Amino acid sequence: MTENIPQEQEPMIKCRDVHKWYSHFHALRGISLEVAKSEVIVIFGPSGSGKSTFIRILNRLEEHQRGQVIVDGIELTHDVRNIERVRAETGMVFQQFNLFPHLTVMQNITLSPIWVRKWPQEEAEELAMKLLTRVGIPEQAHKFPSQLSGGQQQRVAIARALAMQPKIMLFDEPTSALDPEMIKEVLDVMVELAKSGMTIVAVTHEMGFARAVANRMIFFDNGEIVEQGTPEQIFNNPQSDRTKLFLSQILRQ
């Protein structure tokens, strides 16, 4: 699978020596990473290792203080226009879904196509129905988020992110807040998305997902990339002791 990554193109995401501090806490200590188009990256590591911080830097929900982050050829700086352009190109799915509770599922999905992309409402709604069908819940379009199960809410959140027709999808622990029986329905959507050629960066501990679709797995600890490689390399032949220890802990369950 790894061999198929097209190398000749400019990478979708390019990070060079990215640092982030929370007051005096050094959360990210020089992350350098390139993600190619259509590549699926799984980031994993212990809590507090900086993996969420890193993925949130990719669409500027957090600011990095040193280094360079270039997404789809646009460098993230204080320039608000660049930030808005990058955000329009990247979709993000959160651990807590973060659907807008006062809007229906349909309104949640069409909000940004209508207001950011300036699409006419009918067109946006047509797209929303297509996306809801893709994530398997077209019949829920006119309900409010609170009337859906956790798995359905997360699938709406994915549809909402896809409505901007992003080039990159960021997943920040998308299944961690879900009841066990609902994890699969969300993972199925993510797998389908990965196979469709979407560039994906996912923070997740769903090793089944990683094994099935990841091109590369990246192990974060203490704000650093400790190890990276294909799923086979990481699962069968991890190099670092920290990776071994962490994998043994999460795979024991």
Add this chain to the structure above:
Amino acid sequence: MTAVTETIRPPAPPKPVEWMQKNLFSNWFNTLLTLIAVSFIYFTVITLGRWLLFTADWRPVTTYPVLFLVGQYPREELWRPGLSLLLSIFLVGMSWGVWEKYVKVFAIFLGALLGILALIPLDTQTFTPAIRATFLVCPLLIYAGFRVGHLGVIKGYHVALLWLISLITIILVFLPGFGDSTILPEVPTTAWGGLIITLLLAVGGIVLSFPIGVLLALGRRSSLPVVRLFSILFIETVRGVPLVTILFMFSVILALFLPSESRIDRLVRALMGIVIFSAAYTAENVRGGLQAIPQGQVEAAKALGLTNFQITAFIVLPQALRLVIPSIVGQFISLFKDTTLVVIVGINDLLGIGKAVLNLDPEYIRLQTEVYLFVALVFWVFSYFMSFASQQLEKALGVGER
């Protein structure tokens, strides 16, 4: 073999006699308390009932109903407040037709109230058949407005715009008139009084202070230091001063600073004071709602590429305002009652008229209780109604709450 599921019924509620034995007469002390309470209630009700039916003399109210409604507004110009009422009533009906459940109870209540008012036997000398007919038409107009709004042709923003235009025209042009006009001769605000003043100050205060309060609340959380500092300074200054002081400031001190030819009308000055006072409190209430919105909501909206303005307008404010309906309405109710304070700057609102009526006839001096009770009743009806409407609004907006 079929499994038998036994249905267990909840215990039957106790019979009234059992309930009384258990809760009211369980021992000698409870029995004593029950008897004392019952006799207290009995005597209060009897005394009050007897007073209301036989002793109370409502002549000040029944003789001068129009005075309570519009004060000294010239009687030959009464068609102006009358027409204003009818127009507003029609718009209430249209709002009901367009917004349905949000306004329904409000509209029905208002129609019933005005209809009942028309049927009360009052002195026909002052409460002329024309006035009576005006009130009698109100319920019909509300219904007519409802049908018009229900047609589906008129949209919510049309009605909002109509309201805005009508209120501005009524308050700024139609009621005050112009000095040299023959159709609409000027009626100085010194002649206005009674309920019309109370409602004008309350509605004006609410409608104007709400957007200012929301802006101040947003300003207090702004990332721009100048805006934030101004908002904090404004809110804290106004909240630190009693309303009476602010009213004095606006009616006396403001007049000193401004050249006499650019005198602002004293009613407008009072309204400005009320608006500023109310805006500061609204701001703090709204800020409470803003703080209750989880950060994840903003992050999700940012991740979708929405601008800060769009995030505030579509995501944060709608949720925050819904959260603060109870406290905002509570504040508006106290604003409504606080309008009585304008008496101290010489404006005769409903309470002021009540006081003035007592001096109209030497016989009325002993009728203070009746007059003030009547004024209290009017305030209670409106206040209770606001609180009731807010509960309806909360229920209607509760759909899809997290």
